[in-house]
Amino acid sequence: MLWPSLCLVSLYCYLAYHNYNLAKMATYCILQVTKMQAQLLDHLPRATSHRPPRAAPCAKPPIVDLANDASEDVPPTPQRPIAVDDETNPADATLTNESNYCFLNATLHCLVRTPDFRASLANAFRPLSTPRRTLTPRERCVAVLLNVTHMLKEGKGATLDLLALGLIDALRSIGVTWIDLPRRQGQQDAEECLSYLLELIRGVVQAPTASLSPQDEHALSAATHALCNVLQRCSSHDASTYSAPLQHLASLAWDEFLRRNRSFVTRDFMGQLVEGSTCVSCNILSCRLTTTTVVPLGLHSSTAAMSLDSCLAAFKQVEDLCAEDAVFCERCDRKTGHRIQTLFMRIPKRLVLQLKRFTCNRYGLMAKNSATVIFPVQRLNMTPYLFSQQSPCEYQLYAVCAHTGSSVAAGHYLAYTRLSLTNATSLWLRYNDTQITTLSQTQMLHETATSAYLLLYERIEPRSSI
DSSP, rough: HHHHHHHHHHHHHHHHHTTTHHHHHHHHHHHHEEEEEEHHTTTTTTTTOOTTTOOOOOOOOOSSSSSSSOOOOOOOOOOOOOOOOOSOOOOOEEEEEESSOOOHHHHHHHHHTTTTHHHHHHHHHHHGGGOOOOOHHHHHHHHHHHHHHHHHHTTTEEETTTTTTTTTHHHTTTOOTTTTTTOOOOOHHHHHHHHHHHHHHHHHHHOOOOOOOOOHHHHHHHHHHHHHHHTTTTTTEEEEEEEHHHHHHHHHEEEEEHHOOHHHHHHHHEEEEEEEETTTTTOOOEEEEEESEEEEEOSSOOOSSSSSHHHHHHHHSSSEOOOGOEETTTTTTEEEOEEEEEEEEOOEEEEEEEEEEEOTTTOOOOEEEEEEEEESOOOOEEEBBBBBOOOOOOEEEEEEEEEEEEESSSEEEEEEEEEEEEEEEEEEEEEEETEEEEEEHHHHHHHHTTTTTEEEEOOOOOOOOO
């Protein structure tokens, strides 16, 4: 191809010389050479070594251009908030599983099907992807994750490879211990994967902490200390004595947590728990407030079927700690028996429940509990598990991460995500690595009765009265 092209150029130059129109013909020759050079380059091998197998081209460019030179001086332009339509055709590209990455595949499918997740991540990361700024390894990892979520959306009907897309290398570059090279990757825990990804995103995209004046800092500390003293004088047998101060204390702690952790992950995925403890000797009440992203629920049977409500009831059940489990009491100055109960102070908009199917047996080995758990799809009522039950708190299911197999080391993860929803039933998509299947709600519930591991719910917002 090259020799005919050069001969053609020589012919053009010869004709131009004899027709005394050298300038015009030379310009034409340059254009022809440029065009031929482009055609020649198309026949040469590409520099890249990896391409997503069987992947359809992305309809839009990546949200974050990781190949962009950080030293480019490009003036910032005002941009509108990014919006992602996940409901018109709520299906994503499938993912290859060449090296036991099914736990990551299933986690990603559940995560990106979370309502507003893709748009929230894109808008939160936008301030970090400005010109003349080099991304840190953790920021770059989130940028790759953002591009993966974008390609899952735009590549409907395609099969993508997380290794070729750079996510595996990006996770390994920041020291993720549960990600290894292909052919050396072992099966891992999807809950650990989901919790890590959410914490990674939260740490990268959260806004700077809003500052408090010294006077406000002092007032917050004084109010917290005063409320703790009030609670210690309350009777653990009379909820009316400690309800108001505990809710006030929880509000102060939650507002302070939000001030220090300003991100959509905190806003959408994180809730607040209270663990109340009463000494059986002196009846002193102590409370511990914590935040949570994934709520672990124990299974109270290994053979009989159970409901999700019964698992939640066991979660909030009063636990007696005595004998070898006794806890030190400051007032009694010795170890005493305690009664402990855990309740929700605040439940997040996106509620993730973990069915604890993997436990240690008496030999110290991990064993799997495959008992049937019956869980609701349209309405999960969480009001009974709240400390304050003044208003209804209901949720609907949008994704399930399921684990099939006999153990954590010998099994397979699948993702089930909601395709459509009506008042009576719903349609679902099953993601099994490279395969995607449409299921009825009945089929989904049948398949996940003994394998559901993570249940992802969204809060049903009350309709505003006009």
